[in-house]
Amino acid sequence: MLQQNYDVKMNVSDLLMYFRCPRQVYYLNRGHELMTGITFPYIESLLLKELALAYPDIVSAYSSNDEGMIENLETELCRVCDNIELIRPAELEGVSPELMEDARTAISGCIRDIANNLESAISQHGKEEFTSCIDPVKTDPILYSGRMGLAGMPAKLVCHGGKTVPSIIKTGKYPENGVWNNDRLHVAALTMLVEEEYGKTVEYGFVEYARYGIVRKVIVRANDRRQILKIKNRVGKIKDGTMPDKNESKLCGHCNFFDMCSKCSTKVSLAAKFF
Ligand code: SF4
Numbered sequence: 001m002l003q004q005n006y007d008v009k010m011n012v013s014d015l016l017m018y019f020r021c022p023r024q025v026y027y028l029n030r031g032h033e034l035m036t037g038i039t040f041p042y043i044e045s046l047l048l049k050e051l052a053l054a055y056p057d058i059v060s061a062y063s064s065n066d067e068g069m070i071e072n073l074e075t076e077l078c079r080v081c082d083n084i085e086l087i088r089p090a091e092l093e094g095v096s097p098e099l100m101e102d103a104r105t106a107i108s109g110c111i112r113d114i115a116n117n118l119e120s121a122i123s124q125h126g127k128e129e130f131t132s133c134i135d136p137v138k139t140d141p142i143l144y145s146g147r148m149g150l151a152g153m154p155a156k157l158v159c160h161g162g163k164t165v166p167s168i169i170k171t172g173k174y175p176e177n178g179v180w181n182n183d184r185l186h187v188a189a190l191t192m193l194v195e196e197e198y199g200k201t202v203e204y205g206f207v208e209y210a211r212y213g214i215v216r217k218v219i220v221r222a223n224d225r226r227q228i229l230k231i232k233n234r235v236g237k238i239k240d241g242t243m244p245d246k247n248e249s250k251l252c253g254h255c256n257f258f259d260m261c262s263k264c265s266t267k268v269s270l271a272a273k274f275f
Contacts, residue, residue, distance in 0.1 A: 004111060008144055012152030012189045012261065015228070018235050019182045020251060022244035029239045035256045038095050043103040043249045046169040048082045049155065051107065052210035056135040059118055059127065069115040075105060089154045107211075114213035121215060132160050133206055133215055134167070143193035151230065154190045164198050166190035169207040174209035179216050183207045185231070188224035210222060 013153050028034060036042065054076040055235055062069055080152045081104050121130045136156035145153045154166035168186055179187075187205035204219045205222050243264060252258055 006072050008146075008151045009149045010151075010232060012150065012186065012193070014235050014239075015231055016186060017183070018238075019185070021247055021249065021255070022234070022238060023246060023261055024251075024255070024257065025235055025238045025256055027260070027265075032257060038092065038099070039078070040099060040102055040106075041215055043092070043095065044098055044106055046091060047077075047084060047103055047107055048085065048210040049169050050084055051077055052155075052208055053136070053250070054212065055118060055137060055210075056063055056131055059122060059131050060077070061132065062119070062122060062127065069113055069119060073111045073115055074108070077111065098163065110211050114133075119215035121213075124249040130215075133158060133217070134208065135159075136163065136167070143190070143197045145193050146198040147196060148192065148229075149233065150189070150193065152190055152193050154194075154205075155208075157194065160206075163200065163202065164194060165202055165205050166224055169206060169208045170211050171210050173211055174214045174216070179207045179218050182226060184218050184220075186225055187218045189222045189228045191220045192225060192228065 014025060017028070024034060035101070050241060051073070054073075058069060058072045058076065061072060066130075067216060081100065083098075094248075118240050122131075123131075137159045138157045140153055140155065141157055142151060142153050155169040156167040158167050159165075166187060168183065168190065170180075170183060187207060191202040191205050194205075202220070204217055207216045208214070209216070234244075246261060246264070252261070255261070
């Protein structure tokens, strides 16, 4: 196993931030802090991710009794809400009980859908196969690649078909088919890390859409790997001081870099277009 003192210059989270906004990568690497705040979506997302870690046990306990699954999910949600501040004290420091309660109520409203989708995955794939797609052998493992100078942390590693593969948990909507492109690239980056960590080729990973209890397999192709190397190169240049072009989106309305970013709204350099 690789050691932490490898020359790791970048994290998969930098690539995810680049997908959201390349300029946020730039400002963060110049010492500015991105203010996210403890908002309702943020708490909801933390609770959903924690709840999703209970799905393997809930699936294992399933015995053709939908109401039983709903009850188990409700029980787990209560446990998660009681424990979340112990598990993530830094992220939830100062959170108001009202906000926690609102997030719990919202997730409670998703439980019937989660149960239905978990149940249909069990009928489609069989309990044993489906459990092996979601049951972690490790949660939040830190992976390193000395070759790529990259580190990252999948939500889980699962042992599927005798292979260790990464799995990520997302809390937003799921696409009709497959996974969102950014989720595909996220999994691709993690499979490359798993390969180096375990010395075996990894051809796929999983994305869990926790709000719905939907699990999707992602086959990682050569083009996904190519994209990761390209994006890693771009992020490296941003970290070295190249200001990327402004990429206006709905994120700008909540971004604390907005003022300084607006002052640099012109096309920064021709070079930025070509790296
Ligand atoms: S204001 Fe918009 S473009 Fe600028 S850093 Fe923030 S999100 Fe990115």
